[in-house]
Amino acid sequence: MQRRPSAMTVSIDTQGRVAIVTIDNPPVNASSQAVRAGLLEAVTKTEDDPDVDAVVLACAGRTFVAGADVREFDLPLMEPHLPDVIAAIEAASKPWVAAIHGTALGGGLELAMGCHFRIADPMARMGLPEVNLGLVPGAGGTVRLPRLVEAELALTMIAGGKPILANVALTAGLIDAIATSDLLDEAVALAVEHAAPRRTLENAVVGASDAEAFDKTATGLRRKVRGQESIAAAIDAVGRGVRLPADEALAAERAAFLALKSSDQARALRHIFFAERATLADPRAKLTPRPLQRIGVIGGGTMGVGIVSAFLMRGFEVTLIERDEASLHAGADRVHATLDSSAKRGLLPDLDAVSARFDTAIDYAALSDADLVIEAVFEDMEVKKQVFARLDQVTKPDAILATNTSYLDVNAIAAVLSDPSRAVGLHFFSPAHVMKLLEIVLPGAVAEDVVATAAKLSKSLGKIGVLSGVCDGFIGNRIMSAYRAEADRLLIDGASPDQVDSAMRAYGFPIGVFEMQDLAGLDIAWAMRKRRLAEGKISGGYIRIADRLCEIGRFGRKTGAGWYDHVDGTALPSEVVMSIIAEERQTMEAVGKAFATEDVMPRILGAMTREAEAVLAEGIARSAEDIDVVMVNGYSFPRWKGGPMFAARSAGG
Numbered sequence: 195m196q197r198r199p200s201a202m203t204v205s206i207d208t209q210g211r212v213a214i215v216t217i218d219n220p221p222v223n224a225s226s227q228a229v230r231a232g233l234l235e236a237v238t239k240t241e242d243d244p245d246v247d248a249v250v251l252a253c254a255g256r257t258f259v260a261g262a263d264v265r266e267f268d269l270p271l272m273e274p275h276l277p278d279v280i281a282a283i284e285a286a287s288k289p290w291v292a293a294i295h296g297t298a299l300g301g302g303l304e305l306a307m308g309c310h311f312r313i314a315d316p317m318a319r320m321g322l323p324e325v326n327l328g329l330v331p332g333a334g335g336t337v338r339l340p341r342l343v344e345a346e347l348a349l350t351m352i353a354g355g356k357p358i359l360a361n362v363a364l365t366a367g368l369i370d371a372i373a374t375s376d377l378l379d380e381a382v383a384l385a386v387e388h389a390a391p392r393r394t395l396e397n398a399v400v401g402a403s404d405a406e407a408f409d410k411t412a413t414g415l416r417r418k419v420r421g422q423e424s425i426a427a428a429i430d431a432v433g434r435g436v437r438l439p440a441d442e443a444l445a446a447e448r449a450a451f452l453a454l455k456s457s458d459q460a461r462a463l464r465h466i467f468f469a470e471r472a473t474l475a476d477p478r479a480k481l482t483p484r485p486l487q488r489i490g491v492i493g494g495g496t497m498g499v500g501i502v503s504a505f506l507m508r509g510f511e512v513t514l515i516e517r518d519e520a521s522l523h524a525g526a527d528r529v530h531a532t533l534d535s536s537a538k539r540g541l542l543p544d545l546d547a548v549s550a551r552f553d554t555a556i557d558y559a560a561l562s563d564a565d566l567v568i569e570a571v572f573e574d575m576e577v578k579k580q581v582f583a584r585l586d587q588v589t590k591p592d593a594i595l596a597t598n599t600s601y602l603d604v605n606a607i608a609a610v611l612s613d614p615s616r617a618v619g620l621h622f623f624s625p626a627h628v629m630k631l632l633e634i635v636l637p638g639a640v641a642e643d644v645v646a647t648a649a650k651l652s653k654s655l656g657k658i659g660v661l662s663g664v665c666d667g668f669i670g671n672r673i674m675s676a677y678r679a680e681a682d683r684l685l686i687d688g689a690s691p692d693q694v695d696s697a698m699r700a701y702g703f704p705i706g707v708f709e710m711q712d713l714a715g716l717d718i719a720w721a722m723r724k725r726r727l728a729e730g731k732i733s734g735g736y737i738r739i740a741d742r743l744c745e746i747g748r749f750g751r752k753t754g755a756g757w758y759d760h761v762d763g764t765a766l767p768s769e770v771v772m773s774i775i776a777e778e779r780q781t782m783e784a785v786g787k788a789f790a791t792e793d794v795m796p797r798i799l800g801a802m803t804r805e806a807e808a809v810l811a812e813g814i815a816r817s818a819e820d821i822d823v824v825m826v827n828g829y830s831f832p833r834w835k836g837g838p839m840f841a842a843r844s845a846g847g
């Protein structure tokens with residue numbers, strides 16, 4: 195192999211008569227200006243070189259090009275533009291083969307589709323996730339993808355933004371081969387095998403004749419748009435890519451991409467993209483973590499089962515503890531059911547190996563060699579303290595002991611240990627094997643390497659860990675309590691539950707606060723309010739509407755009635771509820787004026803941001819960005835609004 199002088203980020207080597215063009219732009223080989231310029235130069239050089247018959251495009255490091263460089267999006271456009279680079283590769287007279295490993299995303303996949311052949315590592319993933327950044331593909335993705343795979347699949351991939359695995363890509367026609375041994379060697383072999391280029395844009399649209407199926411899929415996807423512009427724009431763009439002549443569709447796609455790039459939603463989505471990657475920028479998170487392999491989970495309820503499953507799916511050994519055989523069996527059955535359903539969806543390649551790492555016990559002694567134990571028992575301080583006291587006796591002295599409490603004082607729970615520095619809060623969100631957020635709650639005495647271990651753990655579980663201080667409800671539930679209370683005040687002031695829920699949905703929440711309570715059940719929050727009232731933690735202007743619903747057994751959907759009447763799966767406004775609201779207005783001597791729906795969201799957002807500012811000022815959250823990450827990932831705040839802090843600060847500025 196012979197090395198030639200070339201641009202730093204893009205280099206050219208040769209293997210026989212095949213040129214290997216390598217992009218090296220850490221961390222993820224984003225197609226920055228330097229990469230684009232280097233590639234264009236590589237096209238000219240390889241075209242001009244009489245000793246080169248074919249070209250392999252590969253990437254150094256962890257991944258193939260993972261997209262446009264998001265950091266360049268706030269800067270003026272810099273030449274050469276990616277569509278021109280891809281057009282030059284596609285027009286080349288010598289065949290180009292993309293050798294894909296890691297993730298070929300966005301501009302990376304567009305680049306690969308501009309190449310004439312594609313081969314991928316078996317673990318590679320490919321997709322056009324631009325909608326997640328408020329964009330549509332801008333370098334031919336909506337035009338080339340439906341010329342390689344079925345138009346409907348192209349539409350789902352682009353509007354959904356989810357990548358597909360190499361084996362799916364092969365079956366669909368996106369790639370020509372999966373490497374069985376060495377990706378680069380096999381890419382070179384493929385390049386040698388094919389004497390002539392094969393240009394994607396010259397293909398006909400795949401499955402173009404089935405316009406009806408395409409339109410049906412498009413209509414289905416449009417229902418999921420909620421307020422997110424980029425998804426609607428992506429559906430339109432693929433429609434043009436499928437129906438218009440390629441050059442017209444390419445021009446329209448680029449125009450749509452450029453228009454969206456500077457939109458408010460794209461800015462908000464970029465904000466949350468970087469905020470999610472900055473949550474663990476705490477010096478303690480960089481220290482050496484304690485080794486974690488054997489995990490104990492106490493409690494086989496919904497939360498415990500989700501936590502057990504989350505760990506098993508990520509390679510840990512887990513022992514589930516319950517207080518009696520019956521509860522243990524019930525919990526274990528639910529773990530197996532969760533694993534089975536994940537396996538059916540293709541998420542667990544080796545179910546038997548995963549199940550083999552799962553064990554159950556009644557005796558806490560089974561936890562003697564656990565590295566981490568998480569309690570997910572009943573939300574009651576005394577019960578949690580008892581569990582921790584027992585764990586203190588049976589576990590290794592350096593085992594980390596975590597509580598999954600969502601409100602209780604982690605300092606008080608830690609205090610029962612002889613060494614409180616090994617206690618931490620790990621607040622999972624339900625279902626724990628699905629939800630991405632993990633609040634890492636740090637009691638005052640926590641050891642620095644426990645913080646590091648929890649931070650690393652969040653990554654190992656594929657979750658976004660956010661550090662929180664100790665307070666009632668930590669970051670997320672504390673803010674949620676504040677806006678729920680405001681929603682109750684809105685009722686007293688004259689709004690109806692339906693009006694509040696509709697306003698929240700119109701803003702972009704998938705569901706409003708009252709519908710949400712009906713779904714989750716009103717009884718648990720009722721029990722908690724009773725406890726908090728007894729502890730004197732609730733005072734001033736307490737609104738009794740929800741308590742009164744519970745007193746007459748209206749616990750939500752499960753009892754057929756809550757904030758709404760639930761009839762055959764439909765939630766209908768309830769006269770009983772409206773009359774209770776009217777009575778409570780009277781009791782509280784509120785005037786209860788007619789309410790305009792547009793007045794609802796400013797009040798909800800105001801309550802959210804006031805509490806969030808307090809959480810920040812008290813040092814509970816490290817940053818406004820962390821609060822946005824929590825609300826977007828744990829509480830369904832619309833991602834394309836960037837989170838409450840971003841939304842408020844953008845509106846204010």
Ligand code: COA
Nearest residue numbers: 221222224260261262263264265297299300301323324471
């Ligand atoms: N442009 C610029 N930087 C990017 C980037 C991009 N397209 N994608 C990732 N990065 C950066 C991240 O900000 C992070 O930087 P940091 O280490 O300074 O925090 C680093 O690359 C690693 O990313 P991270 O997401 O933490 O790593 P990962 O291994 O979990 O995931 C990817 C890697 C590529 C799957 C993921 O980063 C991703 O999905 N990126 C976006 C891809 C995309 O949307 N492309 C289309 C753009 S239009």
